[in-house]
Amino acid sequence: MKYQTLFTPIQIGKLTLKNRFAMAPMGPLGLGDSEGGWNQRGIDYYTRRAQGGTGLIITGVTFSDCEVETQSMPNCPNSTYNPVHFVRTSREMTERVHAYGAKIFLQMSGGFGRVTIPTNLGEFPPVAPSPIPHRWLDKTCRELTRDEIHKIIESFGKGAFNAKRAGFDGVEIHAVHEGYLIDQFAIAFFNHRTDEYGGSLENRLRFAKEIREEIAKTCGWDFPVAVRFSPKSMLKDWRKGALPNEEFEEKGRDLEEGLQTAKLLEAYGYDALDVDVGCYDAWWWNHPPMYMEKGPYRKYAKLVKEIVKVPVFMAGRMDTPEMAESCVKDGTCDVISLGRPLLADPDYVKKLRTNHVCEIRPCISCQEGCMGRIQTYSMINCAVNPQAARERVTAYEPVARKKRVLIAGGGVAGCEAARVLAERGHEPVLYEASERLGGNLLPGGAPAFKEDDLQLVKWYENELERLRVPVYLNTRVTKEMVLESDCDAVIVATGSRPKMFSLGDDEKVYCAEQVLMNQKDPGDRVVVVGGGLVGCEMALDLAQKGKKVTILEALPKIMAVNGPICSANKEMLEELLPFHGVNIICNAKVTGFKDGAVSYETAGKAEKLDTDSVILSVGYRSADELYHELEFDVADLYLLGDAGKVSNIMYAIWDAFEVANHI
Known part of the structure; x- marks a missing residue:
């Protein structure tokens, strides 16, 4: 068997997983009901991934707190809002998942804090460890009281107990990662407290430590508890993230403290570390778009793996089977987490096991169907798989008469x-x-x-x-x-x-397709007319090939009419363009091209720009x-x-x- 390493069992505490694949947690927007349980879509969605061969299903984020950071219902499930209903709907799901030999963890969140997405979650002002700026809104967050921290911790114990009753094989704590509320407590840049929940690293991790202890009280130490964990934040400043290979001063959790944190989390009794990198201010790390290399967390996960004894999970564009197998073989990680690849193809693991790799429908990392729709419409789907999270309503219709x-x-x-x-x-x-x-x-x-x-x-x-x-x-x-x-x-x-139009000297005026397909050579100096998604991606590609590129966009900003684009994709592309030397001129109306110069108007002034060619990217x-x-x-x-x-x-x-x- 070609990928046999990926199909060896592994222990999480005393729990055995049948293979090295986990379904990475992705927001279950649209999969919960108004009483905090799972709707039929959610049950079908997770069961379908178990049917496809995945060893461990980790649900998207759920909540247990009902008082401090309240959520609008239905949004994400909540294990304490209506415990009887939560257990009933969860039991139906866990029993179906177990029928396929898979295990299932409930991911439990301590809250969003300063990163609440305004369209999804709703009491304002948002809470945080300290009075700090919100990620999306021009608001200052309210500092949590000690009593509120204790209430959240207590809710974890109750919620985990309900999860265990409902048949979940364990829980994953969300999160000492991505800059969510528990992570905000763990990072000094966000946490300015002077009580026992602020100051030293141990104090800042006290929230995560006491959650683990509370779950042990209600469920026993044998009940597996994993934790989602980012060993590095990639944070340059408020709302400013670092790009790959960029030199910068880390304002969030640096790698040295990240490795100390990993050791402490293991010491606190966490049974597995689910590793990624980044924070909401550098969102493209936690939700890597196509502009990010495959497997961007590998070197970080390997460093964690070298210093802990518990299993290490790793996600992040790990859909290449050869890369996945090499990471397990060389000790980078123990378990490969697949998120978006299992949206695109729920049978990924089964197809890989039977060496039908060419039949795996690829994720294209566009994030239009998943993160884009989560942000904009509070629902998770998939661009390339219309059946994802709609399994029952999009089941193939039987044919009455062949046509x-x-x-x-x-x-x-x-x-x-x-x-x-x-x-x-x-x-x-x-x-x-x-x-x-x-x-x-x-x-x-x-x-x-x-x-x-x-x-x-x-x-x-x-x-x-x-x-x-x-x-x-x-x-x-x-x-x-x-x-x-x-x-x-x-x-x-x-x-x-x-769409094409004459600029006068049209011999060196091309459409985007002609340049992308190498039918025309644009030269070394290029002007791209149109700053939509196609124009911006082409400009980035040309800049990475050493061209000097300028984008002329008629609107006040680039990518203004595209959507819904996930913020991770859009913000990373916006940062990558100037990082690679692309000059962007907005509010620019192109008027002509003659004698090697583009003419345009901006702010009422006529301007010219020397160029070897003009590429029109103004739509279709x-x-x-x-x-x-x-x-x-x-x-x-x-x-x-x-x-x-x-x-x-x-x-x-x-x-x-x-x-x-x-x-």
């Missing part, structure tokens, strides 16, 4: 439609005008940091071959082809075309002509992807799934 469906366009919408139709038992036939499937994923995946976009294209190619879907490349569908076919339904997914127009040609001739006719409305990968996949699942 032949013609699909025009082999971009992501056309591929997803063909895949779903074939899975259900229909007979899709797909036509693509170019020489390869993928559509806008091909130029979009051209930058080195977008490699997983191209992996998604490969996955679709493999899936359509596995499902024996006929695919005809270099074939443009016409109205006559459709009318002469014997198809029962038609899906038009013909994509979009980049739907290529919907075929649909309108067929509109009054075909009854079962559907318009999907950019051909219907220029949007993002998520909506192309989701809309295609919805339509294809109901034909």
Whole structure:
């Protein structure tokens, strides 16, 4: 067996896990009910990951405190809000999870403190160890009293007891990580207290220590308790995070204190350390976007592993099987935590165990379906897997009568439609005008940091071959082809075309796709017109290749109309651009290009900028002509992807799934 190391058992205290994979905790927004229990979506969601072979399920964050930092319901489950109901709904979930040989931990939070997301959680002013600035709001947090600290600690004991009754195999404490409330107590930059919960490192960790002791009182020391732990904060200042390879002065927890903290947490009786890096002010570390390398926590987890005897968990873009296996083999960590990869494919572990790696649907680290939707809509989903956290309502519909469906366009919408139709038992036939499937994923995946976009294209190619879907490349569908076919339904997914306009000397004016696909050489000095997501990512790619790049954006800020983009992605990209020397000029209206100079207006002044080329990245127009040609001739006719409305990968996949699942 190729990845046998990853399928050896491991002990967490006296608990045995069947393999080295855990489902990393991700916010269970939309998975709880108004009484603090789990709704059917939540039960199905976690059970599905257990069914896929994951050894340990760690739920998203739940609460036990009902007095100090109150939450709006339904939001996240709460183990003490209505104990009978919590135990009842949890018991249904844990029994189903256990049927698949998996174990399950309840992640319990001490609260958000200064990092409460305003759209999700709601009493203001927020609390904190000391009167310090809030992460998102221009407010000063209220200092917690000692009595309030004690109430939170007591609630952990009660909540853990309810979790044990409900069949959970252990709990994970959230968190001495990411700058949440317990972490704010642990870090001197946030904690200015002069009582027994402030000052020395031991005092700042007293909160975490007393939580472990309280759980032991109610559940016994044999009940496993892990802790989420960040050995380094990557904090430059309030609301300012450090980038990879950036030299900076650590204002949060530095690595020396982080390793001391690891030893103390072990001494306090924690049975495992679940390691990541970062804080809310450097959010891209805790929720690494595609701009972050794979496995960014490896060197930190290894340092922790070398000084503790308890098992070390590690997440963070660990979806490459070879990397995962090497980390377990070389002692970087004991357990690989998969978060977003298990959103994208709940059968990741099963497919890896049976050496069907090419069938694993890749996470593309876009965070549009998960963190972006958590922040904006208080619900967790997945851009590339429409069934994630909607398992029951998006189950494949049974086919009453097999239909032949013609699909025009082999971009992501056309591929997803063909895949779903074939899975259900229909007979899709797909036509693509170019020489390869993928559509806008091909130029979009051209930058080195977008490699997983191209992996998604490969996955679709493999899936359509596995499902024996006929695919005809270099074939443009016409109205006559459709009318002469014997198809029962038609899906038009013909994509979009980049918007172009004349700037005068157009010989050196290109669209983004031409440069990304290496069809045109932009030279050494490049002006990108348009600071949306495509323009910014292209500018970063060119800058990393040594080009001198300027972005001219007509709006007051870049990426103003994209969304919902996870703050981790957006903020990291905003920081990376100037870090790599990209010059950004907003409120700039481009007026022409002549004799090697771009003309533009800003603040009422006419300006010029010398450049070797101009790249237009100002959006796309739907290529919907075929649909309108067929509109009054075909009854079962559907318009999907950019051909219907220029949007993002998520909506192309989701809309295609919805339509294809109901034909």
